[in-house]
Amino acid sequence: MAETDRYARQVLHWGAEKQRIIEDSALLIAGVGGLGATVSQLLVRAGIGCLYLVDDGCLDWPDLNRQTLYGEKDIGRAKVPLARERLNQINSATEIVELSGRIDDTFQMPDGVDGVADCLDNYQSRFTLYRAVAAGTYFVHGGLNGDQGQVLTLLAGESQSFDQIFAGAMQPQGPIPVTPDNVVIIAGLMVNELFSVLWKTPKLLDRCLVIGLDDFNMAFLDI
């Protein structure tokens, strides 16, 4: 087999046209921690055309249980350049663009982004991020707590705004319990939805999928 066969197994499933759309698309990954490390990795493996990465954090020991792009020797390094390095090793065909700084009121969304993956770990940053999303752009939110988690897609300018829906959702005091299995499951669901968004057939538009690993419960909350 040759490098040109890189996507052969997935094209067997979704076909050449959907693969072409993935390769022609650009997504912004907000946060390359638990969710973002796996979301960006899967997108790059699938052949996404371009990823914009934003995260001002550096790797610390409690990150290693779930942040699948990194290892012990990376402790203390800034996550975005590290993620770019690892993602380039996985698939050099994807353009990786590092966005410096943090998500605050000065944050500006790059032009040409086809969708945004909210892989952040706090609601204040999520509210700020959503305000920067241009009308007509899809926003795929993921969040988790212990063995619970959720994925929701909004279309900026048409859906209820993120802060209207999640008003009152604030950060709990102290670290949030997060397990490796739940992070990867929620990240995988986000990527599945991001593909659907790129193909203009989102499954979770204004419909929050709520996952409970305690009893493998999946429920929908219409938004």
Next chain:
Amino acid sequence: MLQIQFFSLIRMLLKRDAIEIPWVEGDTVQSVLDKTQAQIATPFLHKLLDGSGTAHTGTIILVNRKNILHLQGLQTPLADGDVLAFFPPGAGG
């Protein structure tokens, strides 16, 4: 009837995903919360309300898809057939 839906940690706590409660003229989110607590043996109002009776941050309460913080809070009036959802979303990533 009113449909009361529970998600995530609230669903885990109550071990059920929904109940129905007969609608009564004058019902509000607060009165239905009290009726829901009376119908369910497991104490849960402390998870939704703080000591002063206002909605906790952390659990969002939706009436027909709208967050009550953008309606009239716990005094939001309810109509027959309304759907209430209690959802403490995960914040981590």
